[in-house]
Amino acid sequence: MKNILLVNDDGPFSEGVEKLKERFENNGFSVFVFVPHQEMSACSHSLTLTKPLHVKEIKKNYFIVDGTPSDCTYLALFHFLKEIKIDYVVSGVNRGYNMGEDVFYSGTVAGAMEGFFHGINGIAVSAKDFSNIDKIVTHFVDFFKKLIDDKLPSPFLLNINYPEGDIKGIKFTSLSSRLYPGNVEECVDPRGVTSYWIGGVPAVWNGEENSDINAVKQGYVSITPLKADITDDSLLEKLR
Template identity: 30%
Template sequence: MADQLRILVTNDDGVDAPGIKLLEKIARKISDDVWVVAPAGNQSGVGHKFTLGTELSLDQRDSQVFAIEGTPADCVVIGMTHVLKDKPADIVLSGVNRGQNIADIIHCSGTAAGAREGVLHGALGIALSQSMDFSNEQMIGWECAERHGEAAIRSIIENGAGKDVYYNVNFPRCAADEVTGIELVPHQRFSEAAFEYYPSDNDGKFFVTILKTPSPLDADADCVRLLEHNAVTVTPVRMQQSDFDAINDLQGKLSLDQ
């Protein structure tokens, strides 16, 4: 396996973030052919944004490590179509993100976008995140991702079905030996939007943030299984987002005649 798989590693926390250093280390246990193309700085929450109409440059940090003043999606595009154009990566690993990417948050996650863009280029895309307590942002432990990351990735490589999905993996915020197992779960669909306005202490300024987790929560979805049951959660996410039931239900009903 080591001499066959080419792996591209990216993230949204930046090329110097501890999570991507950990993921590169894990990737090198799986393959001898590992490349890193990641944002030069923090790009958290940018989703699947591209830096269009702006010149970018590629900063080579090491023989197989590159940084771009752009987004995770930019990085995967450049990695697959320029850096590795002669032999594009078989697998795109995105992360390990600082903090969980679960529920509807995956729609704005740059980590998820890195894996998703990888699938669009024909690779197996896996996004990985280490859960943390955001009430104390100075405290995050990487033990679960470090201990269980390789096994989780290998399991998906060996058993993942098809290339029209990407896999969203989250590691719980507990001691590595307290992990209850790996579970395939849907992502939590919140009952209402999670992000909202929050005033700053500075006059006239404000933040967009998550003040509370919308409820109720599905006992079988990623939020509860990760945060309350200490499971490593894996969510396969479809690339084809069309609602075929709605297409069938509305067929022949829409009209431009008034």
């Protein structure tokens, strides 16, 4: 029986993590859930080093952490589950796509990548919303069962995004480009204090034919293998 560490960045009781946990367990997997105490979208791969972390087990093998998704994975692997061999770190299902440059901002991807850093297979799973969540978790767990039988080089890191509505199939993709136009909204609260909101402007997409965004737009599941080495090899050669 495979042991799965299930994390997310949507916080506790997200429909995505709850339904995925249930589907995994119904298929005979052992699941341990470690999730942040609140939504931690766009927290990237941050670890909390400036304050102590608190962890509460709210039900059997289900823990809430007052930290980031990376904190959740780290605490689980090196303290709470250190006597258990975790085979996979699965992060999601996240509400909101993680494609293109989003993989650098994403807490969902970071939760899976933290396991990858320590030699454990990591999979990040996202969707635009949960309108077809039952189809998503059924499809993903079926794919997952095939994946673990295929003896891929380990560790691996996959970033998976699901389309809306019906699922036509799977495409193996590269990252697109998803840039957010720079936007800061200034506002003043009732006490006269000025504050600032970052974002709020729709992203601009640019993707080649085999990119994640094109696959999802066409109704396919996008699966993009990632790695930690982001060295620009062509520039490196020019610098040398």
